[in-house]
Amino acid sequence: MPAKSKSQQKAAGAALAAKRGDIKKGELKGASKSMEKSMSEKQLHDLAATKRKGKPENASKS
Template sequence: MKAQSKSQQRAAGAALSAKRGETKTSSLQGASKDMYESMTEAELAEMAGTQRKDLPEEAS
């Protein structure tokens, strides 16, 4: 699944970083925390890897 907005892509990147053990899970908030708990590493990698060029800042 691809990210629908830049903010969603950033949240997925933060969750992916925590999933890989690069950052502490206690630093996650809001959407990134929910993504960390409900998505696999592969799903997060796909969403975080979405090109941001044509994405809106926030999903409507």
């Protein structure tokens, strides 16, 4: 499942880093905190590996 925005891709990257132990889980905030708890390492990797070119900074809420 590809990321829909740059911010979603960045949050997934932070959550993936915490899940792997590269950063402390306590340093996570907002979406990355809930992503780390609810998603598998593979799901996070798939989101984080999405190309950023052509993605909006934030996904629209419609």
